[in-house]
Amino acid sequence: MAKPVILAVDDDAAVLSAIERDLRQQYRADYRVMKAESGAEALDAAKELAARNRQVALFLVDQRMPGMSGLELLREAMRLHPASRRVLLTAYADTDVAIAGINDITLDHYLMKPWDPPEERLYPVLDDLLAEWRARVRPAFEGIRVLGSQWSPQSYSTKDFLSRNRVPYEWVDLDIDAPARSLAESLAGDLTRLPLVIFPDGTHLIAPTSGELAAKVGMHTQASQPFYDVIVIGGGPAGLATAVYAASEGLNAVLVESQAPGGQAGTSSLIENYLGFPSGVTGEDLAQRATAQARKFGAELITGHEVVGLRREDPYRTVVLSDGTELNAYCVVITTGMSARTLDIPGIAPLQGVGVYYGAAMTEGARYRDKDICIVGGANSAGQGALFFSRYAKRVTILVRRELKATMSQYLIERIRSAPNIDVITGVEIDRVNGNGSLESVVVKEKTTGEVRTIPASAMFIFIGVQPHADCFDGTLERDEAGFVITGSDLPMEHGKPRGWTLERMPFMFETSVPGVFAAGDVRSGSNHRVAAAVGEGSATIHSVHRYLQTV
Numbered sequence: 001m002a003k004p005v006i007l008a009v010d011d012d013a014a015v016l017s018a019i020e021r022d023l024r025q026q027y028r029a030d031y032r033v034m035k036a037e038s039g040a041e042a043l044d045a046a047k048e049l050a051a052r053n054r055q056v057a058l059f060l061v062d063q064r065m066p067g068m069s070g071l072e073l074l075r076e077a078m079r080l081h082p083a084s085r086r087v088l089l090t091a092y093a094d095t096d097v098a099i100a101g102i103n104d105i106t107l108d109h110y111l112m113k114p115w116d117p118p119e120e121r122l123y124p125v126l127d128d129l130l131a132e133w134r135a136r137v138r139p140a141f142e143g144i145r146v147l148g149s150q151w152s153p154q155s156y157s158t159k160d161f162l163s164r165n166r167v168p169y170e171w172v173d174l175d176i177d178a179p180a181r182s183l184a185e186s187l188a189g190d191l192t193r194l195p196l197v198i199f200p201d202g203t204h205l206i207a208p209t210s211g212e213l214a215a216k217v218g219m220h221t222q223a224s225q226p227f228y229d230v231i232v233i234g235g236g237p238a239g240l241a242t243a244v245y246a247a248s249e250g251l252n253a254v255l256v257e258s259q260a261p262g263g264q265a266g267t268s269s270l271i272e273n274y275l276g277f278p279s280g281v282t283g284e285d286l287a288q289r290a291t292a293q294a295r296k297f298g299a300e301l302i303t304g305h306e307v308v309g310l311r312r313e314d315p316y317r318t319v320v321l322s323d324g325t326e327l328n329a330y331c332v333v334i335t336t337g338m339s340a341r342t343l344d345i346p347g348i349a350p351l352q353g354v355g356v357y358y359g360a361a362m363t364e365g366a367r368y369r370d371k372d373i374c375i376v377g378g379a380n381s382a383g384q385g386a387l388f389f390s391r392y393a394k395r396v397t398i399l400v401r402r403e404l405k406a407t408m409s410q411y412l413i414e415r416i417r418s419a420p421n422i423d424v425i426t427g428v429e430i431d432r433v434n435g436n437g438s439l440e441s442v443v444v445k446e447k448t449t450g451e452v453r454t455i456p457a458s459a460m461f462i463f464i465g466v467q468p469h470a471d472c473f474d475g476t477l478e479r480d481e482a483g484f485v486i487t488g489s490d491l492p493m494e495h496g497k498p499r500g501w502t503l504e505r506m507p508f509m510f511e512t513s514v515p516g517v518f519a520a521g522d523v524r525s526g527s528n529h530r531v532a533a534a535v536g537e538g539s540a541t542i543h544s545v546h547r548y549l550q551t552v
């Protein structure tokens with residue numbers, strides 16, 4: 001734990017050395033004593049300390065300094081360190097100024113120079129002030145701080161990325177924390193781009209991308225080898241299972257994940273139908289266990305990079321990452337899954353991430369404690385989301401086009417029925433959303449009568465179907481009408497062979513229209529969109545990979 005700071009400031013070098021000596025003698029065990037020879041130097045130090053989230057317990061400042069007086073310095077420094085105790089060093093002639101400072105900047109004390117002997121004239125005063133400071137402040141958080149607005153979508157994405165990758169951070173809301181706002185303005189200028197992410201070493205990033213964040217927090221972001229047996233694209237259940245089976249069977253495997261290991265499953269509050277977990281398992285727990293298992297067997301995991309392209313240069317397959325890096329291998333397994341389909345209605349775009357969310361944004365649960373929220377959709381994921389948010393929200397209203405029993409598992413329907421704070425409104429479509437900077441209400445239209453109804457809501461979580469993450473393979477791989485990647489015996493045939501297929505043999509199980517490139521899990525056309533199925537397909541793909549490797 002870093003020691004709090006006592007900052008002494010005086011433009012007279014001899015006096016400054018004397019103060020420093022006396023302060024160190026008494027306080028060095030519990031405080032770091034720092035010194036500055038001018039107001040400007042002290043202010044820079046105060047800024048640097050604030051950026052590192054180091055606490056300044058006490059400023060001991062000479063009043064008469066060229067450029068910036070002691071009181072002027074304290075006034076500025078208080079914006080960054082409002083809890084610090086403030087003591088002015090004065091000559092007799094400055095007494096009036098010091099007394100004015102007591103009112104003006106709530107100066108705690110003024111000391112006449114010289115202060116000898118310190119045991120009588122310095123330490124008793126400072127001991128009291130420091131004891132008072134210690135009693136009032138709580139220790140500063142020493143990790144990563146995310147300074148943003150809860151109404152900024154990018155702030156939400158950054159928090160989501162860090163929490164899904166289990167990187168501890170402290171959230172600082174600039175809308176309510178004035179000192180943090182001063183710090184953010186001094187580091188980033190205007191606050192049009194948020195969040196500001198400040199690291200323990202005092203450095204910062206403004207509105208960082210996932211790749212920048214991943215690299216900065218020390219995640220593995222670069223491939224360690226020029227060539228692999230197999231590259232796995234996507235770290236959901238299918239990709240993690242592929243990596244575990246590839247590495248455990250001696251293949252040299254690398255997995256590239258754009259966001260966080262776990263995929264959609266990683267966002268599930270409780271998976272109850274996965275074999276071997278009778279009480280259910282959280283998506284986060286499952287993802288963490290699978291990640292540890294893949295690493296244990298020697299698979300390499302790269303996080304924070306999106307795959308944007310795939311090339312065939314026989315016998316090699318080249319995967320292109322968003323930063324332009326290329327990875328090469330004999331085989332590629334695509335496990336990029338899918339994500340929620342978005343809702344295109346008036347008013348929604350500016351509210352995304354600030355009241356409107358796709359999927360179960362679990363990090364936001366506590367924010368909507370005692371508030372009214374809506375869930376849109378009638379599938380199992382919507383049911384799970386409603387149950388999860390009902391732990392926090394005052395009232396959860398599920399808005400769905402059809403009867404729940406048409407789309408949701410019976411066990412979830414029963415739990416929803418017995419939850420006292422969940423309502424279900426069926427037969428409605430979302431017409432528009434209202435809100436200025438945050439969601440205020442959701443307007444729904446009855447499908448049969450056209451009647452319009454406004455439901456007050458602070459948040460709306462949308463679960464309305466999916467789209468595959470496979471656009472970057474367009475033109476390279478055969479895809480179905482909805483964009484899912486077609487594999488094996490489902491590939492469209494021409495003259496007794498898959499269209500464009502150049503080999504004598506037929507495609508292996510899970511092999512796409514390009515030999516040596518496989519697809520498994522939710523991104524694959526015809527898969528059944530369940531965790532167990534994704535894990536099974538990912539594991540089984542490695543059997544086909546082995547068969548393929550025997551041919552190259």
Ligand SMILES: Cc1cc2nc3c(=O)[nH]c(=O)nc-3n(C[C@H](O)[C@H](O)[C@H](O)COP(=O)(O)OP(=O)(O)OC[C@H]3O[C@@H](n4cnc5c(N)ncnc54)[C@H](O)[C@@H]3O)c2cc1C
Pocket residue numbers: 233234235236237238239256257258259260261262263264265266267268269270271272273274305306307308335336337338339359360381384469472520521522523528529530531532534
């Ligand atoms: C909220 C929720 C709850 C669910 N609950 C259950 C449940 O209880 N039981 C159940 O059986 N199923 C459940 N499901 C479904 C289940 O999670 C999915 O079927 C499963 O996660 C699919 O796994 P996957 O690996 O194929 O794809 P995904 O889980 O979608 O993972 C794909 C991964 O690939 C990454 N990726 C995508 N594109 C790229 C790219 N270009 N470059 C690099 N990486 C990329 C993504 O970031 C993602 O991490 C739930 C889904 C959701 C959303």
